[in-house]
Amino acid sequence: MDPQAPTQRGGLGQAYQGGDYVQAPGNGNTQHLLSEDVFKKQFGNQRRVTKPYYRRKTYVCYQLKLLRGPTIAKGYFRNKKKRHAEIRFIDKINSLGLDQDQSYEITCYVTWSPCATCACKLIKFTRKFPNLSLRIFVSRLYYHWFRQNQQGLRQLWASSIPVVVMGYQEFADCWENFADNRGNPFQSWEKLTEYSKGIKRRLQKILEQPLKLNGLEDAMGNLKLGSVDLG
Template sequence: MTYLCYRLEQLDDGGPVLLNAAVLVDMPGTHVEMQFLSSRNIQELEQDKQYRVTWYISWSLCVECAQEVSTFLREHPNVHLSIFASRLYHWNRRLNQQGLRDLQEAGAQIQGMSFQEFEDCRETFVDHEGERFQPWEGIDFPPDLCVS
């Protein structure tokens, strides 16, 4: 199961304006990345405005999703995407790494989630009842997803 927590912001002279923040979960037959791309919020983006999208995702993208998102980014140069993944998807490592490289070439910034991203994701998307983020034993904070 994959979770995608995202923040969609419009960039203007006064700074970023939050348009939406939500959590998506894999549905049978539909990966979260495709749910995001088909959402009304994304379909209605205006071409003459700049947007910043931040994803916190539990698994890095499969090759098919990476290709779809790459195509979207090439068709929407006004959308800037940062992806923070907590784990690297290994189904077909060589192909998936190529997909991640293609995403980078399309303009996406891709990194492994650090303590800061876990904390930011938790603060924004989890009902934590005011408790500070405490990493669990064995949590790994990879500095990158080895896509170079």
């Protein structure tokens, strides 16, 4: 996969109240859902973006539920300036004041897999909530040839945060829950399954490599991204 990723993950601007929405379950409001055009352009797993060129950004769609219970919150974030969508998602969940005695599950659909920095932040976040289960489904792999990003993906799995490549079912679920679908079923684009299988194979090869606990911190230090706290 040759992702047409920007130098900085995500672009400037706002989608809604700073690039996110939180929709109360069952309120029927579609105003702040992803448009069909945004969904297909940003979540599309095609190998290359054909003309006319458009910039692929990072979107995080999330659904927070009580374990085997109702949905508490759902919404999406996109990158805003220098703040990655994953970090904005973490900030939102932290602000909800979750009950430590309850068990929760969060499902995320993400356009690009987390970078090394966000992988570390996600791990630290889940360690604050031992009763929270986080699953991440990704459309594409972000700069997968960078060793620090590969290490970040392995570290997420080692920390019981599975990162799984989206297939038809995941795209359909994301379309149903986060796109202004106007009641229309999800329509697959050409070669969706073929592209998904190719990305899955690439991710599997990355995960099969040995996990080096200090490798991610060393790699990020070389990039001068600041200290990494895995604790």
